[in-house]
Amino acid sequence: MHVDAIVQDLLGRQDEILDRLCAFLRLPSVSTDPAFIEGMRGAQTFLVDWLERMGLSDVQLLDGGGHPAVYGAWNGAPGKPTLLIYGHYDVQPPDPLEAWVTPPFEPTIRDGRLYARGASDVKGSTAIALETIAAFLRVRGACPVNVKVFLEGEEETSSPSLRAIVEQYGDLLQADGMISADGARAHPEIPTINVGSRGIVEFEVSIRTADKDLHSGRYGGAVRNAAHEMARIIASLHDEDGAITIPGLLSAQPSVSDNARAETARFPFDGAAFVKDVGARAHGEHGFSIREQLTLRPALDVNGMWGGYTGVGGKTVIPSTAHTKLSMRIVSGQDPDQVSDALKAHLRAVCPPDIELTIGDPGTGSRAFNLPTGHPLVLAAKKVLSDATGQEPVLVRLGASIPITVIFQELLGVQTLMFGFALPDEDIHSPNEFFRLASLAEGLSAWPRLLEQVGEYSADEFRSMGTATEKAPT
Amino acid sequence: MHVDAIVQDLLGRQDEILDRLCAFLRLPSVSTDPAFIEGMRGAQTFLVDWLERMGLSDVQLLDGGGHPAVYGAWNGAPGKPTLLIYGHYDVQPPDPLEAWVTPPFEPTIRDGRLYARGASDVKGSTAIALETIAAFLRVRGACPVNVKVFLEGEEETSSPSLRAIVEQYGDLLQADGMISADGARAHPEIPTINVGSRGIVEFEVSIRTADKDLHSGRYGGAVRNAAHEMARIIASLHDEDGAITIPGLLSAQPSVSDNARAETARFPFDGAAFVKDVGARAHGEHGFSIREQLTLRPALDVNGMWGGYTGVGGKTVIPSTAHTKLSMRIVSGQDPDQVSDALKAHLRAVCPPDIELTIGDPGTGSRAFNLPTGHPLVLAAKKVLSDATGQEPVLVRLGASIPITVIFQELLGVQTLMFGFALPDEDIHSPNEFFRLASLAEGLSAWPRLLEQVGEYSADEFRSMGTATEKAPT
Numbered sequence: 001m002h003v004d005a006i007v008q009d010l011l012g013r014q015d016e017i018l019d020r021l022c023a024f025l026r027l028p029s030v031s032t033d034p035a036f037i038e039g040m041r042g043a044q045t046f047l048v049d050w051l052e053r054m055g056l057s058d059v060q061l062l063d064g065g066g067h068p069a070v071y072g073a074w075n076g077a078p079g080k081p082t083l084l085i086y087g088h089y090d091v092q093p094p095d096p097l098e099a100w101v102t103p104p105f106e107p108t109i110r111d112g113r114l115y116a117r118g119a120s121d122v123k124g125s126t127a128i129a130l131e132t133i134a135a136f137l138r139v140r141g142a143c144p145v146n147v148k149v150f151l152e153g154e155e156e157t158s159s160p161s162l163r164a165i166v167e168q169y170g171d172l173l174q175a176d177g178m179i180s181a182d183g184a185r186a187h188p189e190i191p192t193i194n195v196g197s198r199g200i201v202e203f204e205v206s207i208r209t210a211d212k213d214l215h216s217g218r219y220g221g222a223v224r225n226a227a228h229e230m231a232r233i234i235a236s237l238h239d240e241d242g243a244i245t246i247p248g249l250l251s252a253q254p255s256v257s258d259n260a261r262a263e264t265a266r267f268p269f270d271g272a273a274f275v276k277d278v279g280a281r282a283h284g285e286h287g288f289s290i291r292e293q294l295t296l297r298p299a300l301d302v303n304g305m306w307g308g309y310t311g312v313g314g315k316t317v318i319p320s321t322a323h324t325k326l327s328m329r330i331v332s333g334q335d336p337d338q339v340s341d342a343l344k345a346h347l348r349a350v351c352p353p354d355i356e357l358t359i360g361d362p363g364t365g366s367r368a369f370n371l372p373t374g375h376p377l378v379l380a381a382k383k384v385l386s387d388a389t390g391q392e393p394v395l396v397r398l399g400a401s402i403p404i405t406v407i408f409q410e411l412l413g414v415q416t417l418m419f420g421f422a423l424p425d426e427d428i429h430s431p432n433e434f435f436r437l438a439s440l441a442e443g444l445s446a447w448p449r450l451l452e453q454v455g456e457y458s459a460d461e462f463r464s465m466g467t468a469t470e471k472a473p474t
Numbered sequence: 475m476h477v478d479a480i481v482q483d484l485l486g487r488q489d490e491i492l493d494r495l496c497a498f499l500r501l502p503s504v505s506t507d508p509a510f511i512e513g514m515r516g517a518q519t520f521l522v523d524w525l526e527r528m529g530l531s532d533v534q535l536l537d538g539g540g541h542p543a544v545y546g547a548w549n550g551a552p553g554k555p556t557l558l559i560y561g562h563y564d565v566q567p568p569d570p571l572e573a574w575v576t577p578p579f580e581p582t583i584r585d586g587r588l589y590a591r592g593a594s595d596v597k598g599s600t601a602i603a604l605e606t607i608a609a610f611l612r613v614r615g616a617c618p619v620n621v622k623v624f625l626e627g628e629e630e631t632s633s634p635s636l637r638a639i640v641e642q643y644g645d646l647l648q649a650d651g652m653i654s655a656d657g658a659r660a661h662p663e664i665p666t667i668n669v670g671s672r673g674i675v676e677f678e679v680s681i682r683t684a685d686k687d688l689h690s691g692r693y694g695g696a697v698r699n700a701a702h703e704m705a706r707i708i709a710s711l712h713d714e715d716g717a718i719t720i721p722g723l724l725s726a727q728p729s730v731s732d733n734a735r736a737e738t739a740r741f742p743f744d745g746a747a748f749v750k751d752v753g754a755r756a757h758g759e760h761g762f763s764i765r766e767q768l769t770l771r772p773a774l775d776v777n778g779m780w781g782g783y784t785g786v787g788g789k790t791v792i793p794s795t796a797h798t799k800l801s802m803r804i805v806s807g808q809d810p811d812q813v814s815d816a817l818k819a820h821l822r823a824v825c826p827p828d829i830e831l832t833i834g835d836p837g838t839g840s841r842a843f844n845l846p847t848g849h850p851l852v853l854a855a856k857k858v859l860s861d862a863t864g865q866e867p868v869l870v871r872l873g874a875s876i877p878i879t880v881i882f883q884e885l886l887g888v889q890t891l892m893f894g895f896a897l898p899d900e901d902i903h904s905p906n907e908f909f910r911l912a913s914l915a916e917g918l919s920a921w922p923r924l925l926e927q928v929g930e931y932s933a934d935e936f937r938s939m940g941t942a943t944e945k946a947p948t
Contacts, residue, residue: 202788211753217874220803221773222764223754234705279685280697281828290696299695301792308778314676316801318775327790329694354755400691
């Protein structure tokens with residue numbers, strides 16, 4: 001049976017599918033707030049029940065000490081690739097409630113948009129993935145590939161137990177690749193495929209210049225001031241343009257290939273408008289477009305700094321301590337540990353030797369994510385999207401960091417294709433989050449074709465192509 | 475009757491004097507906390523009663539909208555100088571209570587020390603001044619000079635209504651000079667006279683680089699970060715040694731005279747130990763000793779700085795605003811308004827033009843205080859202290875700012891001699907504050923002789939000498 005029949009089936013049952021999505025959205029599965037524990041349990045039960053009813057085996061909760069992931073598999077396509085299908089069932093808190101036009105957990109359709117907390121992030125796209133699998137099994141009795149559904153319950157709280165789950169259930173989760181329902185489309189008209197995101201290294205830096213804050217009348221002019229010293233340290237990180245000036249980082253900084261720049265340029269992006277929309281001031285490394293600065297180049301930012309008296313009015317103290325939180329977005333080819341070491345070495349070099357310097361390293365560094373452009377998941381997505389739109393998809397990269405892609409890559413060697421159908425303007429994490437009904441239909445058309453396309457490969461082909469292209473791309 | 479008889483009378487009645495001081499100390503006159511309003515009223519009543527009983531006229535409360543000052547005058551020495559006698563009856567809060575060996579408002583003598591909140595700061599020295607006047611009036615029936623007792627009730631809260639009081643009661647407070655019971659001795663063995671203190675200029679500086687804090691993954695590398703910009707601004711204020719580098723300030727900076735340096739060098743001061751005692755690191759303008767840096771040179775300090783996320787853990791934001799509180803200690807010869815203008819001009823010059831810069835100026839700037847070394851109050855104090863100790867008193871300057879001296883000088887043209895008998899180690903503002911009983915005796919010997927010495931001048935002589943020496947000294 002041709003995949004068109006699966007798509008037709010899905011598009012013909014949109015009301016039923018929408019009803020099921022609404023039932024999913026009515027469950028208030030807010031992971032960060034213990035008051036919503038019943039909503040979390042409700043969503044787990046709902047998904048377990050659904051996965052069982054669509055015919056998956058081995059359905060279970062995978063517990064890593066936090067909110068469990070929901071798992072189910074279908075292994076009826078021997079010789080075909082095995083794909084993890086990623087989604088998450090937890091949502092952001094709905095606050096501020098009074099800002100919602102209709103209640104966050106009462107899904108409501110207005111003007112072709114489905115309003116509810118989690119509609120766009122990411123129950124809508126998760127439902128598309130699950131409905132696709134269910135349709136294959138119901139209509140054709142089989143999926144084109146083996147699937148292992150993995151639905152996380154802690155995405156909105158930075159996945160605290162994901163690493164533990166993947167380590168503990170490593171055998172169960174072995175796969176040839178992963179397709180994620182998360183990761184929004186970059187543009188409403190232009191088809192895009194995410195092939196990378198920056199990694200991250202984080203730090204907290206503290207200095208101490210005296211045993212206690214000192215009276216500025218009694219000591220001013222003769223002693224070090226921790227705020228002055230921290231300011232000098234921070235000022236040493238960038239040049240006047242905003243480019244990073246840390247010697248150890250510059251020498252190890254990967255160059256940007258012409259290919260990567262050409263691909264970046266294909267995506268229509270008005271950098272000036274992007275910056276102006278939030279009242280920001282453009283500022284960054286010379287010789288790169290804003291889009292390149294955001295996706296192909298590292299960025300080092302102070303996320304917070306403080307020292308001395310910060311209350312109302314004046315207090316004439318000389319601060320004895322000052323602190324800063326630093327994070328660096330790193331790009332493909334940069335090793336988090338090496339970056340971390342170079343940063344620490346720089347901080348130690350610029351900090352005067354008579355000052356106490358403490359560097360807190362939470363050890364949360366993660367590499368950039370990079371999906372090689374010749375990877376079979378990319379080729380399959382390209383084919384599906386160009387067939388659907390008549391346009392050649394643009395390969396895009398994200399400036400942000402996506403820990404799940406890195407965790408699965410590191411622990412299981414699994415590459416991830418993001419194939420979500422959300423769009424950037426859908427107010428995720430804000431009041432009146434919505435998902436376009438048109439996106440639901442587009443997703444229900446694309447997902448079956450994507451699985452079918454991947455099913456064109458044998459498992460062996462898929463693996464050897466995936467392995468051959470495992471190299472840094474930029 | 476010789477002044478020795480007055481001193482003998484006072485020293486012979488030390489038990490009675492100590493009892494009265496203890497009664498004063500039992501009144502919990504904490505000005506900053508409304509819960510102590512009864513203690514404040516009790517101290518006012520106590521002082522009004524005492525001033526009336528000792529024979530002062532015109533005894534009253536001078537109300538400027540806050541805690542009133544207590545006033546009383548004796549004008550029975552026609553042709554002699556008229557001196558304001560300054561003290562304050564308010565005290566610091568006693569917290570933390572549990573750290574006191576004996577309760578803060580139950581004066582207790584241990585090892586020759588009188589423990590109580592306010593004993594050293596400054597009820598002890600205030601009592602010395604009042605007992606001196608009372609003794610002159612009781613024993614001799616007259617003071618050597620005309621006196622106007624002015625006892626402030628808001629010294630510990632930065633004198634918020636002092637200016638209003640002095641303006642409102644300007645006629646009543648006209649005088650040829652002021653002797654203050656506040657202002658501790660600088661050294662337990664070496665007699666010192668305070669002839670100056672630094673002034674102060676304060677600011678709050680804010681910058682804004684975007685409408686809101688931005689996601690560092692989404693924007694990092696392409697936009698200005700308010701914390702980075704504030705760090706660069708702060709780093710521009712000093713050179714690597716800690717010397718101020720603001721062009722407009724350097725050109726207007728007064729030079730330091732050889733005389734001032736020689737006088738400074740006479741005071742034995744172990745700068746290295748002073749810095750080391752608080753675990754601080756010596757850092758300041760080259761070519762000056764630590765004591766000179768602290769008293770003869772200006773100092774510019776960040777008192778607080780903050781921007782972005784300062785809570786627990788990480789939050790990958792690009793701060794859109796950053797703030798700093800700045801204060802500058804200025805020296806004799808510097809005009810607060812000119813300094814303020816030069817600082818503002820520098821901030822505007824170093825802040826990139828595309829950034830919103832806001833400078834909050836509370837308008838609390840005050841000049842340095844400077845008592846000319848040839849002023850009759852200084853000459854009188856020198857004579858009294860050298861007679862009492864056999865040593866030539868050392869003229870010292872304070873690094874801190876003493877608003878009352880500046881307010882009286884600005885509004886009434888009155889110069890102040892600080893003649894308090896507290897010592898620097900007496901834990902003022904801390905638990906277990908104490909005043910040495912030996913200091914009580916020393917003060918009761920010195921104060922009568924000081925008033926007697928000033929009484930050697932006619933009012934005309936005193937005024938002409940005071941006026942002749944009104945010039946900047948450093």
